[in-house]
Amino acid sequence: MQYVYDEGGCSHTLRLFPTDSCLSAGEWAHSGMLQFDYVIIGSGIAGLSFALKAAHSGSVAIITKKAKAETNTAWAQGGIAAVTDEADSFEAHVRDTLDAGAGLCDEAVVRGIVRDGPERIRELMEIGVQFDQQANGAPDLTREGGHSARRILHARDATGREIERALLDAVSREPQITLLENHMAVDLLTLRKLGHAGPDRCVGVYVLHEATGDVLTVRSDKLVLATGGCGKVYLYTTNPNIATGDGVAMAWRAGAQIANMEFIQFHPTCLFHPEARTFLISEAVRGEGGRLVDKDGRDFMHKYDKRGALAPRDIVARAIDAEMKRTGAPCVFVDISHKPAEFVRSHFPTIYERCLGLGLDITRQPIPVVPAAHYQCGGVATDADGASTVSGLFAIGEVACTGLHGANRLASNSLLEAVVLAHRAALALTAWQPPADAVPELPEWKSGEATDVDELVVIYHNWDEIRRLMWDYVGIVRTDKRLQRAATRLRNLAAEIQEFYWDFKVTTDLLELRNLVAVASLIVDSALLRHESRGLHYTLDHLQTDERFCRPTVIGK
Numbered sequence: 001m002q003y004v005y006d007e008g009g010c011s012h013t014l015r016l017f018p019t020d021s022c023l024s025a026g027e028w029a030h031s032g033m034l035q036f037d038y039v040i041i042g043s044g045i046a047g048l049s050f051a052l053k054a055a056h057s058g059s060v061a062i063i064t065k066k067a068k069a070e071t072n073t074a075w076a077q078g079g080i081a082a083v084t085d086e087a088d089s090f091e092a093h094v095r096d097t098l099d100a101g102a103g104l105c106d107e108a109v110v111r112g113i114v115r116d117g118p119e120r121i122r123e124l125m126e127i128g129v130q131f132d133q134q135a136n137g138a139p140d141l142t143r144e145g146g147h148s149a150r151r152i153l154h155a156r157d158a159t160g161r162e163i164e165r166a167l168l169d170a171v172s173r174e175p176q177i178t179l180l181e182n183h184m185a186v187d188l189l190t191l192r193k194l195g196h197a198g199p200d201r202c203v204g205v206y207v208l209h210e211a212t213g214d215v216l217t218v219r220s221d222k223l224v225l226a227t228g229g230c231g232k233v234y235l236y237t238t239n240p241n242i243a244t245g246d247g248v249a250m251a252w253r254a255g256a257q258i259a260n261m262e263f264i265q266f267h268p269t270c271l272f273h274p275e276a277r278t279f280l281i282s283e284a285v286r287g288e289g290g291r292l293v294d295k296d297g298r299d300f301m302h303k304y305d306k307r308g309a310l311a312p313r314d315i316v317a318r319a320i321d322a323e324m325k326r327t328g329a330p331c332v333f334v335d336i337s338h339k340p341a342e343f344v345r346s347h348f349p350t351i352y353e354r355c356l357g358l359g360l361d362i363t364r365q366p367i368p369v370v371p372a373a374h375y376q377c378g379g380v381a382t383d384a385d386g387a388s389t390v391s392g393l394f395a396i397g398e399v400a401c402t403g404l405h406g407a408n409r410l411a412s413n414s415l416l417e418a419v420v421l422a423h424r425a426a427l428a429l430t431a432w433q434p435p436a437d438a439v440p441e442l443p444e445w446k447s448g449e450a451t452d453v454d455e456l457v458v459i460y461h462n463w464d465e466i467r468r469l470m471w472d473y474v475g476i477v478r479t480d481k482r483l484q485r486a487a488t489r490l491r492n493l494a495a496e497i498q499e500f501y502w503d504f505k506v507t508t509d510l511l512e513l514r515n516l517v518a519v520a521s522l523i524v525d526s527a528l529l530r531h532e533s534r535g536l537h538y539t540l541d542h543l544q545t546d547e548r549f550c551r552p553t554v555i556g557k
């Protein structure tokens, strides 16, 4: 592999032309400033889909903090929701999304995303995504909670892995795209941060190269956050390690508005096993007839909702939580053992194999499950094209809050939203011309007197403390007192962590900890502003839904 550096006509500016579009850690040793027409942070469905479209009109860098496929996307199981069956309708999908969202969805956004779904699915198939098909060639559609029809396209029970594979393949064939693995975005650079008094906009990003510890300055007028969610803020989560809320924290520090962070979705059925704490048992298992039962095999869901185990997730997760508290049981069970073994193995091969590896044969035994943090319904506030409130900065995918999900996301609407918004953001950003005024030279990162972190234990201790306090005080069921307690503790932790940030050389662990505490605080602050129970925000102090709060919670600097 060779790199060609070109002075690019601008002093201290290095323009980089890699001859191979995928660079891995250790292969990338350089300093100075890089410049691209588009910089996208994150290599999940949102980032990769955007990059493929933007590459037709300029150079694109995808910056991703770990290996390229280490994403929430690659872990997605159930599938992607879209209206592709004649028996289904846009109206039904819209209605189901609005119902799940508990009055807080932006109906125009919902209608637009649902309407665009089939076209984006067709494009995914064109680049090689292989969804399961029926014998007649039509998509094989599964069902999940809150959906009134079978409308989930899937690739067995590993839909995200298939989508990520196909997108990465397509990206690797695109010469305009440079993919930087093991590069972590540290902070966004805005004109205001650079001391400009005029209108603000985003003009670049600092990026830590994990292998060398160097922090690079990357210049671009068009930046897109596609950094996924923040499941790792909680002790128990279905999310992979990358989900530390970096995008929301960076956007917040850059002055963007953040919306609806109190609505954290807890998936009802995460495997309960000491050796596999983050493994999801897809809702599609219930969609295909799996029963949700207690330890004696009794169905308890009908006590809570007439839709039973296929009610929207907020209702099912809360019912499980209540049942566990009432009986003192450590878990409940999903039981699909009444279905033919071959049906279970062919529909859910990943879940079957994983459980079998842990000594659990799901064709014969019920699966122990508990709720766990799964999805961030709020995020960086954007318009229907993904534009944030900071000019030049877009946010797409789970990091964003477009108005689609409201107070609770409908199952499998996340992959849909990501792919639709990637398309729209690409259209909007390719058409957008940044102001012609000169951007000052971006300062290089300075470590100053910072030394290496002397005691890693401090980082790990704070990391654990945040995740445990969020689980205990800001979980499925909340109270004002617990939220206040969490807010106080988080303020102290944030001050301590900010000191580490100034005193020590940055590492990915330290940066993630800094982001984690910022996002945890945004969740708690948003929850404290909502004096009602709605969707995923359920508090014993305000049990009723209150129409005065029928609006998004927006926090801005």
Ligand code: FAD
Pocket (backbone or CB within 6 Å): 041, 042, 043, 044, 045, 046, 047, 063, 064, 065, 066, 068, 070, 071, 072, 073, 074, 075, 076, 077, 078, 079, 080, 081, 159, 160, 183, 184, 185, 186, 226, 227, 228, 229, 238, 239, 240, 242, 246, 247, 280, 374, 375, 396, 397, 398, 399, 411, 412, 413, 414, 415, 416, 418
């Ligand atoms: P991600 O796919 O999470 O990608 C984020 C990227 O950003 C990663 O590459 C990460 O490394 C990178 N990144 C983060 N911070 C930084 C930083 N500071 N610097 C550089 N890079 C950074 N949704 C559905 O619709 N259907 C499903 O069936 C489904 N199943 C799911 C199952 C599981 C177990 C989980 C965890 C989620 C599931 N979801 C599902 C949700 C869905 O997978 C995610 O919401 C979606 O994949 C998010 O895509 P994304 O592109 O926004 O982010």
Ligand code: SIN
Pocket (backbone or CB within 6 Å): 076, 077, 078, 079, 281, 282, 283, 284, 410, 411, 412, 413, 414
């Ligand atoms: C699942 O397969 O249960 C996850 C679906 C989703 O999060 O949308």
